[in-house]
Amino acid sequence: MWQRVTAMIWKEFLSLLKDPKSRMAILAPPLVQVLVFSYAATYDLDQVPYAVFNEDRGRIARDLLARFRGSPTFRFTGIVTHDEAIDPLIDNERVLLVIHVPPDFSRDIDTGGSGRVQVLIDGRNSNTALIAANYVRAIVTDFNAGLGERLGRGGPPAELVTRSWYNPNLESRWFIVPGMVGLVTLVTTVLVTALSVSREREQGTFSHLQVTPVRPLEVILGKTVPAMLIGLVEATAVVLVAVVWFGVPLKGSLLPLYVGLMLFLFSSIGVGLMISSIATTMQQGLLGTFLFIVPAIILSGFSTPVENMPRVLQWITLANPFRHFLVILRGVFLRTGRLGEFTGQFWPMALVGLICMIAAGRLFRHRTSG
Amino acid sequence: MTARRDADGGGSRMRVAGLVRKECWQIVRDPSSIAIAFGMPALLLLLFGFGVSLDAENVPVALVVDEPTAQAGRFAGALDGSRYFDLRRPVTMPEAIAMMEDGTVEGIVHLRDDFSARTRRPGGAPVQVILNGTDANRARLLQGYLQGAWQLWVADELRSRGRAFRPPVAIETQVWFNPEVRSRNFLVPGLVAIIMTLIGALLTALVVAREWQRGTMEALLVTPVRVRELLLGKLLPYFALGLGGLGVSVAMAVWVFDVPLRGSLGILLVTSSVFLLAALGMGLLISTLTKDQFVAAQVALLATFLPAFILSGFVFDLASAPWAIRLISRAVAARYYVSILHTVFLAGDVPRVLMANTLALAVLAVIFLGLSRLLSRKRLE
Numbered sequence: 001m002w003q004r005v006t007a008m009i010w011k012e013f014l015s016l017l018k019d020p021k022s023r024m025a026i027l028a029p030p031l032v033q034v035l036v037f038s039y040a041a042t043y044d045l046d047q048v049p050y051a052v053f054n055e056d057r058g059r060i061a062r063d064l065l066a067r068f069r070g071s072p073t074f075r076f077t078g079i080v081t082h083d084e085a086i087d088p089l090i091d092n093e094r095v096l097l098v099i100h101v102p103p104d105f106s107r108d109i110d111t112g113g114s115g116r117v118q119v120l121i122d123g124r125n126s127n128t129a130l131i132a133a134n135y136v137r138a139i140v141t142d143f144n145a146g147l148g149e150r151l152g153r154g155g156p157p158a159e160l161v162t163r164s165w166y167n168p169n170l171e172s173r174w175f176i177v178p179g180m181v182g183l184v185t186l187v188t189t190v191l192v193t194a195l196s197v198s199r200e201r202e203q204g205t206f207s208h209l210q211v212t213p214v215r216p217l218e219v220i221l222g223k224t225v226p227a228m229l230i231g232l233v234e235a236t237a238v239v240l241v242a243v244v245w246f247g248v249p250l251k252g253s254l255l256p257l258y259v260g261l262m263l264f265l266f267s268s269i270g271v272g273l274m275i276s277s278i279a280t281t282m283q284q285g286l287l288g289t290f291l292f293i294v295p296a297i298i299l300s301g302f303s304t305p306v307e308n309m310p311r312v313l314q315w316i317t318l319a320n321p322f323r324h325f326l327v328i329l330r331g332v333f334l335r336t337g338r339l340g341e342f343t344g345q346f347w348p349m350a351l352v353g354l355i356c357m358i359a360a361g362r363l364f365r366h367r368t369s370g
Numbered sequence: 371m372t373a374r375r376d377a378d379g380g381g382s383r384m385r386v387a388g389l390v391r392k393e394c395w396q397i398v399r400d401p402s403s404i405a406i407a408f409g410m411p412a413l414l415l416l417l418f419g420f421g422v423s424l425d426a427e428n429v430p431v432a433l434v435v436d437e438p439t440a441q442a443g444r445f446a447g448a449l450d451g452s453r454y455f456d457l458r459r460p461v462t463m464p465e466a467i468a469m470m471e472d473g474t475v476e477g478i479v480h481l482r483d484d485f486s487a488r489t490r491r492p493g494g495a496p497v498q499v500i501l502n503g504t505d506a507n508r509a510r511l512l513q514g515y516l517q518g519a520w521q522l523w524v525a526d527e528l529r530s531r532g533r534a535f536r537p538p539v540a541i542e543t544q545v546w547f548n549p550e551v552r553s554r555n556f557l558v559p560g561l562v563a564i565i566m567t568l569i570g571a572l573l574t575a576l577v578v579a580r581e582w583q584r585g586t587m588e589a590l591l592v593t594p595v596r597v598r599e600l601l602l603g604k605l606l607p608y609f610a611l612g613l614g615g616l617g618v619s620v621a622m623a624v625w626v627f628d629v630p631l632r633g634s635l636g637i638l639l640v641t642s643s644v645f646l647l648a649a650l651g652m653g654l655l656i657s658t659l660t661k662d663q664f665v666a667a668q669v670a671l672l673a674t675f676l677p678a679f680i681l682s683g684f685v686f687d688l689a690s691a692p693w694a695i696r697l698i699s700r701a702v703a704a705r706y707y708v709s710i711l712h713t714v715f716l717a718g719d720v721p722r723v724l725m726a727n728t729l730a731l732a733v734l735a736v737i738f739l740g741l742s743r744l745l746s747r748k749r750l751e
Contacts, residue, residue, distance in 0.1 A: 029672045033672070033676065036681070036695060036698060037676070037680045037681070039691060039692050039694075039695045040680050040681050040686055040688065040691045040695045040699070041680050041686045042686060042690055042691065043506065043507035043510075043686065043687075043690075044506070044690060045687070045689075045690050046690045047689075047690075048689075049689075060538070060539075064539060090546060091717060091720045091722075091723070092720060092722045092723055093709075093723055096689070109538050109539075112536065113536055114536050114537055114538065114539065114540040115538060115539050115540065116540050116541075116542055117539055117540070117541050117542070118541075118542050118544065119541055119542065119543045119544070120544050120546060121543065121544065121545050121546065122546055122547065123545035123546050123547045123548035123549070123551060123716070124547050124548070124556060124712040124713065124716050124717060125556050125683070125687055125712070126424070126545070126548050126551045126552060126553045126555060126556050127424045127507070127553055127556075127685070127687075128687045128689075129545045129548070129551060130511060130514065130545075130551055131507070131510055131511075133514070133543045133545070134510060134511075134513065134514040134517075136541060136543070137514070137517060137541060137543075140539050140541050141517075143539060144537045144538055144539055147538045147539070148537065148538055151538060153536065153538065154492065154533075155492070155493065155494050156494055156524045156528075156535075156537075157441075157489035157490070157494050157495065157524060157527050157528065158445075158485070158488075158489055158494045158495040158496070158497050158520070158523075158524070158527075159494050159495075159496055159497065160497050160499050160516060160517065160520050161496045161497065161498055161499065162499040162500075162501060162513055162516075163498075163499070163500050163501070164500075164501045164502075164503030164506075164509055165470070165500060165501065165502060165503055166502060166503050166504045167503030167504055167506055167509070168503065170503050170506040170509055170510055171506055172505075172506040172507050174504075174506065175504060175505050175506050175507070187671065187672070187676070191667070191668050191671065195664050195667060199663075199664050202583075202663075282580075282663040282664065282667070283402065283580065283663070284402075285667075286572070286663070286667040286670075287402070287406070287572070289667065289671070290568065290572065290671065290675070291410075293671065293675075294414065294568065294675060295414070295417060295418070297679065298418050298421065298422060298679070299417065299418070299421045299422075303422075303679075303685045303686070304421075304422045304423060304424055304557075304685060305424075305426070305505060305508055307426075307429075308423040308424065308425060308426065308427075309420065309421045309423070310420050310421075313417075313420055313421045317421075330504050334503075334504050335471075335504070341472075
């Protein structure tokens with residue numbers, strides 16, 4: 001049996017890597033993707049374009065606006081001189097926000113009141129709008145603290161002193177890049193396995209296989225091992241890129257990372273083989289692949305938190321191996337996640353993999369005898 | 371000359387009509403394309419529309435109060451009253467830290483035993499806030515909400531002492547186009563763009579690659595049918611299917627997810643048509659280039675779905691990406707369509723934004739379709 005299995009594994013390797021086009025599709029994109037996507041996928045704002053509409057001639061307004069000019073988060077684009085000019089600036093996406101200082105700003109402060117500053121933000125991307133509003137608030141709060149003291153007004157009775165654990169500078173890249181390890185391996189392994197059988201069916205080589213004494217278990221092993229090795233190599237490459245190129249800390253140990261990776265590969269390959277065993281044509285296989293990969297990525301917590309989903313959807317995502325692997329990846333990269341912490345992630349992946357593998361084996365046998 | 375061209379034009383029209391008819395028959399006989407065009411948008415939009423959200427609500431936060439006083443009670447009340455927090459009350463800091471480490475809470479607010487005393491002294495009391503920064507975006511939103519609750523408390527506290535709270539500068543923030551700052555309003559239109567990208571690529575990439583692989587494409591090309599006519603015959607039926615799928619998506623965005631549609635339907639239809647041409651053109655190009663369904667499938671996934679997801683501005687704002695990445699994103703059709711949809715749905719008919727993006731889509735469509743035609747012709751030689 002082992003001889004047959006090793007022969008199967010070797011054959012699968014060859015069929016994946018012999019064709020230069022398929023080799024390119026497997027090996028080249030992952031690294032390009034990791035680099036391009038890691039730079040693109042950030043929630044941090046940088047150089048937010050803004051315009052100023054200042055109707056006040058006082059010094060305080062000038063000082064406040066200088067704070068914005070000095071901040072690397074914001075990029076000054078110009079001055080607005082009348083109300084009507086604001087609309088087209090925001091509508092046409094020339095600026096993300098306009099800071100409007102009304103004419104009575106200084107007078108209100110001088111008479112002991114609060115000078116109002118209007119901040120108008122383009123809300124088309126509500127997340128960007130919220131983050132920008134928070135940056136504005138941080139600058140104004142800081143400005144107020146200094147000014148309040150100078151004007152002899154009492155400060156607030158308490159202040160928030162905020163620290164962030166695990167990611168002190170709140171860089172969203174630290175959150176996204178570890179996820180790439182799972183994203184890239186998921187796409188490759190499912191693609192490689194989900195279409196392998198339907199491809200052989202269309203080429204007629206699967207019926208050749210059926211007349212040989214090879215058993216379903218051996219077919220599965222023959223297809224799992226090469227995909228697993230490719231996944232391992234790819235994931236390791238991405239981990240290296242994350243640490244060396246992007247400087248994401250790898251605080252935890254590699255043991256939970258690789259145990260998680262093996263189980264993740266096991267489950268995603270299982271899903272791929274199950275799709276493979278159900279699909280009779282390439283078209284069905286491809287459809288199945290898309291219908292699994294797309295939701296598996298979008299509903300994983302990779303870009304938007306699982307916690308924000310409705311309860312029912314959160315339950316459904318428990319069957320998504322990528323969701324669990326993301327918890328492990330982020331835990332190991334950013335916190336010193338220990339092996340024992342992740343049992344809650346390990347067993348669902350193992351279960352999904354096992355169920356899919358068994359289903360795939362049964363379907364192969366069924367089709368073989370039928 | 372004129373007469374000849376006319377005759378040729380008529381023949382061409384007839385041949386295209388014949389091809390369209392053939393393709394339609396094929397679609398009807400194998401209804402999987404109809405399922406892709408109508409079933410998939412409905413299913414995926416339903417799933418993702420509910421599943422994708424950036425609104426942090428009921429975030430579990432631990433509040434540790436070392437000395438329960440009236441001031442501390444009011445502070446707790448300010449947090450408790452907010453819909454953004456789900457307040458937990460561990461007694462000691464070590465307990466709170468343990469909750470943070472195992473992920474039960476995402477933030478800790480700590481009022482020390484000298485909190486009440488120091489609120490009366492100049493300088494005020496420091497309130498220690500610790501956030502789980504793993505998800506930086508969520509941590510930042512949480513920080514914003516905590517600041518909001520803190521401001522309410524400050525005003526309240528000073529009022530209770532008979533003083534008005536008058537910070538020198540007060541900000542009034544107005545978020546245009548989405549005053550409630552509902553993330554769904556911008557995520558659902560973005561999802562429509564992603565789903566339509568997928569469908570455009572799937573519909574064409576599969577079908578055309580299959581013809582190349584089975585050799586039926588060559589069979590067609592030895593008939594008097596021209597490459598241009600053949601591509602047109604492939605394109606038109608799938609274009610119609612794609613528009614149908616788009617209609618389903620837009621209807622769901624408006625009626626299921628309550629996204630306002632402030633622009634006009636006519637403009638949405640025109641811009642979407644141009645986008646569909648680009649998306650289908652991309653699919654055609656992939657299948658012509660690869661000629662193998664297996665590779666076409668891989669490329670379709672890598673070159674359409676993932677860029678549409680990450681390089682389009684769907685969740686990640688491209689404005690913050692480095693220039694090199696922004697340059698790459700210029701080749702991603704979904705990027706322009708996401709921008710168009712955000713504007714048409716939320717801001718209305720803004721000519722400049724819509725024209726610039728539609729023009730870019732038209733250029734991409736011409737490039738993709740032109741290249742497919744060129745490559746198909748080359749392949750025959």
